[in-house]
Amino acid sequence: DVKVTQSSRYLVKRTGEKVFLECVQDMDHENMFWYRQDPGLGLRLIYFSYDVKMKEKGDIPEGYSVSREKKERFSLILESASTNQTSMYLCASSADGYEQYFGPGTRLTVT
Amino acid sequence: QKEVEQNSGPLSVPEGAIASLNCTYSDRGSQSFFWYRQYSGKSPELIMFIYSNGDKEDGRFTAQLNKASQYVSLLIRDSQPSDSATYLCAVNTPQAGTALIFGKGTTLSVSS
Numbered sequence: 559d560v561k562v563t564q565s566s567r568y569l570v571k572r573t574g575e576k577v578f579l580e581c582v583q584d585m586d587h588e589n590m591f592w593y594r595q596d597p598g599l600g601l602r603l604i605y606f607s608y609d610v611k612m613k614e615k616g617d618i619p620e621g622y623s624v625s626r627e628k629k630e631r632f633s634l635i636l637e638s639a640s641t642n643q644t645s646m647y648l649c650a651s652s653a654d655g656y657e658q659y660f661g662p663g664t665r666l667t668v669t
Numbered sequence: 670q671k672e673v674e675q676n677s678g679p680l681s682v683p684e685g686a687i688a689s690l691n692c693t694y695s696d697r698g699s700q701s702f703f704w705y706r707q708y709s710g711k712s713p714e715l716i717m718f719i720y721s722n723g724d725k726e727d728g729r730f731t732a733q734l735n736k737a738s739q740y741v742s743l744l745i746r747d748s749q750p751s752d753s754a755t756y757l758c759a760v761n762t763p764q765a766g767t768a769l770i771f772g773k774g775t776t777l778s779v780s781s
Binding site: 591652 | 701703711712713714715718757759761766767768769771772773774
């Protein structure tokens, strides 16, 4: 079974803090994705990566950056957290067949 | 504008009935189609994928694809209260590369 893990289930940060969310997959997948999910807005793609050190902007990259130094690990960075970044953050990975497998999610609250 | 549309619901069906969930997409070049189930407070879980026109069955679930009408559906037979969840339709388009475009989901409620 594909396993995608995320570093925290719940996280509370203060406005202006730098926040790191980490995601690890154990299936040697090439592609990894970061989404945020908000009520009424659905899943929105922030960034994705199709190879080590490669990244592509999704629909809402503003205020976020990513890092992929190893194939199994994809990090999402909030450079200066703001209250409008309070959300559920979901990481996913996929091989070439496009079906994505999700981690358990991190519920981030920025106060 | 790439779009995947779903009726938000809630769709309410009695236990044992067939639930029909529908999804339309705007990009005619779309080639791969996925259904995810998401329980409240949990992450999405892949339940079906379909690539070719027609029906694909897996247990109580049937995915149906009609590329000419740009329409994909999910049928759940013998619905159970445990099927109560939000169902997300996702589509891969050539423009999206390896990414998927997700609909906002349909909430299904199965009453016992």
